[in-house]
Amino acid sequence: MSSSGDNSGENSRESSGKNIYMIRAVEPAKPISFDGAKCTGCNSCVNACPIDLLLPSRSKGETPTVGYPDECWYCGCCVMECAFGAVKLRHPLMNRARWVDKDSLGG
Numbered sequence: 001m002s003s004s005g006d007n008s009g010e011n012s013r014e015s016s017g018k019n020i021y022m023i024r025a026v027e028p029a030k031p032i033s034f035d036g037a038k039c040t041g042c043n044s045c046v047n048a049c050p051i052d053l054l055l056p057s058r059s060k061g062e063t064p065t066v067g068y069p070d071e072c073w074y075c076g077c078c079v080m081e082c083a084f085g086a087v088k089l090r091h092p093l094m095n096r097a098r099w100v101d102k103d104s105l106g107g
């Protein structure tokens with residue numbers, strides 16, 4: 001059986017008669033972003049994160065670094081802690097549930 005044709009969309013290649021499947025490289029999540037214009041580099045959000053996901057800013061005025069983005073709980077503690085509104089939480093698509101009024105659907 002050839003790997004061409006049916007498997008054209010797969011990330012696979014044929015080697016000595018056997019298909020080898022490779023896992024596609026996936027970009028790390030980007031759970032939060034900082035507004036550099038608002039952030040003072042106070043590191044309060046760093047201290048508020050319950051799982052130490054954020055790394056302190058290296059110098060005064062710089063935004064912290066998201067050290068381990070794939071580990072984020074999306075708890076929002078960092079957002080609530082920031083007095084300057086400089087942290088924005090970006091929920092993954094599957095968490096963005098939308099509720100609509102039943103009557104608006106008609107039928």
Ligand code: SF4
Binds near residue numbers: 034081
């Ligand atoms: S709490 Fe707000 S101002 Fe302080 S470092 Fe975090 S994002 Fe910047």
Ligand code: SF4
Binds near residue numbers: 048078079089
């Ligand atoms: S949302 Fe929660 S887990 Fe994620 S960086 Fe902010 S405080 Fe940490």
